[in-house]
Each structure stands twice: as structure tokens, then as C-alpha cells.
Amino acid sequence: MNCKYFGKCGSCILDLNYKNQLEIKKNKIQKLFKEFDIKDFEVFQSKESHFRARAEFRFFKDSFAMHSIDNSLFPIEACPIVLEPIFFLMPKLLEEIRKSTILKEKLYAIEFLSSLNKDTLVTLIYHKKLDEAWQDEALRVSNCLNISIVGRSRKQKVVIKKDYVIEKLKIFNKDYSYIHQEATFTQPNPYINQKMIEWAKDVSKDFGYDFLELYCGSGNFTLPLSENFNKVLATEISKNSIKTAIKNCKLNGIENIKFVRLSSEEFVKAFNKEREFNRLKQANIDLDSYNFSTVLIDPPRAGLDETTRDLIKNFKNIIYISCNPNTLFRDLKDITKTHTIKRFAMFDQFPYTPHIESAVLLVRH
Numbered sequence: 001m002n003c004k005y006f007g008k009c010g011s012c013i014l015d016l017n018y019k020n021q022l023e024i025k026k027n028k029i030q031k032l033f034k035e036f037d038i039k040d041f042e043v044f045q046s047k048e049s050h051f052r053a054r055a056e057f058r059f060f061k062d063s064f065a066m067h068s069i070d071n072s073l074f075p076i077e078a079c080p081i082v083l084e085p086i087f088f089l090m091p092k093l094l095e096e097i098r099k100s101t102i103l104k105e106k107l108y109a110i111e112f113l114s115s116l117n118k119d120t121l122v123t124l125i126y127h128k129k130l131d132e133a134w135q136d137e138a139l140r141v142s143n144c145l146n147i148s149i150v151g152r153s154r155k156q157k158v159v160i161k162k163d164y165v166i167e168k169l170k171i172f173n174k175d176y177s178y179i180h181q182e183a184t185f186t187q188p189n190p191y192i193n194q195k196m197i198e199w200a201k202d203v204s205k206d207f208g209y210d211f212l213e214l215y216c217g218s219g220n221f222t223l224p225l226s227e228n229f230n231k232v233l234a235t236e237i238s239k240n241s242i243k244t245a246i247k248n249c250k251l252n253g254i255e256n257i258k259f260v261r262l263s264s265e266e267f268v269k270a271f272n273k274e275r276e277f278n279r280l281k282q283a284n285i286d287l288d289s290y291n292f293s294t295v296l297i298d299p300p301r302a303g304l305d306e307t308t309r310d311l312i313k314n315f316k317n318i319i320y321i322s323c324n325p326n327t328l329f330r331d332l333k334d335i336t337k338t339h340t341i342k343r344f345a346m347f348d349q350f351p352y353t354p355h356i357e358s359a360v361l362l363v364r365h
């Protein structure tokens with residue numbers, strides 16, 4: 001990939017030769033997990049450019065700007081890692097902002113969310129109150145560029161058209177539609193995301209019975225994996241993500257999933273009958289009615305807390321998706337006391353950064 005800001009930009013900091021950096025990451029993972037004696041490390045590589053569906057820039061000196069390696073701001077004209085709809089939109093949007101005092105004044109940051117479906121949303125973040133004049137101007141630009149716009153300021157959110165994009169993912173030749181809501185978690189690299197979902201669907205194809213998912217987000221893995229199981233229960237801490245997950249389920253006509261807002265810590269208490277939750281009752285969920293064969297966890301960078309780690313050991317099959325190899329390593333040290341690693345995959349979700357996404361299948365000894 002060519003980028004004239006390489007060496008200065010604080011975002012892409014690894015070797016720009018993609019093959020080299022992938023090899024470095026693979027070696028790092030193999031070294032870190034050496035003691036588990038994993039026979040086959042599966043490696044899934046990314047597209048080398050135009051792979052990011054989410055991007056955030058500061059607005060500085062009438063331009064998009066990034067933080068440099070030494071943390072100072074510098075203007076940029078283009079960014080080759082963002083999806084094409086964002087890449088081609090950036091100069092057009094900038095032109096509109098530059099010629100509009102209303103849009104430009106006190107504009108602090110610009111965020112993009114797009115999809116393989118080419119649906120694009122721009123969030124403009126301000127240090128001023130957004131009035132009717134701003135709304136009129138944002139609507140004009142939204143019509144002219146065929147995008148949705150969200151204006152954000154302190155205690156204010158103004159939506160022009162919609163505050164989400166529609167994503168369409170192809171999982172083993174079947175299409176799934178997803179609402180990706182602004183300001184809620186979505187996987188940043190949709191090409192790699194498709195490969196991760198396919199991997200998880202493939203490893204669980206013969207498990208049968210019921211499926212539990214913790215940290216389910218908006219149902220990214222839940223929807224396609226639901227076809228491998230009788231009943232599915234999926235939980236997550238974020239209210240917005242659960243609301244979106246329920247909509248996503250309807251959008252795809254899937255009927256065997258129940259989503260409920262519970263943190264992993266709360267789910268542990270419910271599962272161990274230490275506490276009753278109205279949220280479970282209201283959703284008509286009786287935990288005793290499930291015959292779980294499999295649990296999937298996809299926690300944030302901190303990995304699993306001790307109680308969640310203990311809980312998942314109750315399940316025969318564990319699929320662990322991780323965005324932090326160090327906390328994954330810590331958790332696997334414990335989980336492998338009862339379970340054996342059957343498959344291990346590295347997904348290059350974040351090219352040109354040191355971050356690595358991994359997926360592990362464990363089965364009870």
C-alpha cells in the first residue's frame with residue numbers, strides 16, 4: 001500500500017510491505033502461544049488497502065487531520081485504508097464543509113461509518129449548539145452527497161436521514177443484512193469480519209443443541225451461527241446494541257434467538273442462580289429450558305473476568321474471539337485446565353497496526 005503519511009501518521013505504524021508485517025504478526029502469535037503446542041496456526045489475511053469501515057479524523061486547519069507519532073496534529077488529504085465509499089467521499093465532503101461557515105465553525109472532528117453495501121454515514125462533532133440553520137445546511141450536503149449525517153454537540157444529537165448504515169455480509173453464499181448503528185460497536189474490517197463469522201460457523205457446524213453467546217454486540221456472529229443450533233441466547237452490556245440486535249434478527253427473519261441485556265458478570269449470577277433478573281422474566285427466558293452445547297465469547301481488550309472464565313468451563317465447546325493476544329493467553333492458561341485447544345486462527349483485522357485478532361476453539365477434555 002502507498003501512503004505519503006507513512007512514518008508520520010500515528011495510526012499505521014507497521015511496515016507498509018503487507019506480507020512482511022503479516023509474517024511478523026504470525027511469528028509473534030506463534031511465540032506467545034508456544035506452550036500450548038498448537039499444530040496448525042490458521043492465518044487469514046486482510047485486503048491491503050480500503051478495508052476499514054470506520055474512521056475518525058480531527059478537523060484542523062480547514063482539513064482532515066490525524067495525530068502523528070509524536071501526538072501532534074497534522075492535516076491529511078486522503079487515507080488509503082478506509083473503504084472506497086469513504087475514500088471518495090472525503091474530498092467532496094471537505095469541499096462542502098470549507099465553503100460553508102455554518103458547517104465549518106467550531107467543527108472538532110469528523111467520523112465515518114460505511115459498509116460493503118456502500119451505505120455511508122458521517123458524524124460531525126462540534127463545540128457549539130446545533131441550530132436550525134445548521135440542520136438546513138447539513139440536509140443540503142446530505143442530499144448533495146447522498147449520505148446520512150449525524151451532528152453531535154454537548155447533550156445534543158441531530159439526525160439527518162438516519163443514524164445507522166445497512167451492512168450486507170455474505171457468509172458461505174448466504175446474505176445477511178445488519179443495521180450498524182452509529183456510536184455502537186461494529187467490527188472495523190468487514191472483509192475479515194466475514195471470514196471470522198465463516199470460521200466460527202464452520203467450527204460449530206456439528207455441535208447441535210443450544211448456543212449461548214456473551215458480548216454479542218448487535219448480533220454479528222449470532223445471526224449466521226443460529227442456523228447451527230436449536231435455540232440461541234445472546235447477551236451483551238449495551239442497551240443500544242441489544243436493541244439493534246433484535247432489529248437485525250427481524251430483518252433476517254430469524255426466530256430462534258433471544259437477546260437480553262446482561263453484562264457477563266450479571267449473566268454469571270443468573271446462571272448460578274445467585275440473583276433473579278426482571279430482564280430475563282420480561283423476555284420470557286427460562287435458563288433451565290436450555291441445553292447448551294456451546295458458548296461463544298468475544299470480550300473487549302480486557303478479556304474475561306474470573307467469574308466469566310469459570311462459567312464458560314461449564315460448556316462442552318468454547319469459541320473464544322479475542323482482540324488482545326495477551327489477555328487471551330492469560331485466559332487460555334486457565335481454560336486449558338479443563339478444555340483442549342482444537343483450532344487456533346489469526347485474523348488480520350487491523351493491518352499496519354500491532355493489533356491482532358484471534359479465534360480459538362476449545363473442547364472439554
Ligand SMILES: C[S@@+](CC[C@H](N)C(=O)[O-])C[C@H]1O[C@@H](n2cnc3c(N)ncnc32)[C@H](O)[C@@H]1O
Pocket residue numbers: 185186187214215216217218219220221235236237238241262263264265298299300323
Ligand atoms: C469486541 S466487541 C464484540 C461484539 C460482537 N461480538 C461483534 O462481533 O460485533 C465486545 C462487546 O462486549 C460488550 N461488553 C463490554 N463489556 C461487557 C460486559 N462486562 N459484559 C457484556 N458485554 C460487554 C461491548 O458492548 C461490545 O459490544
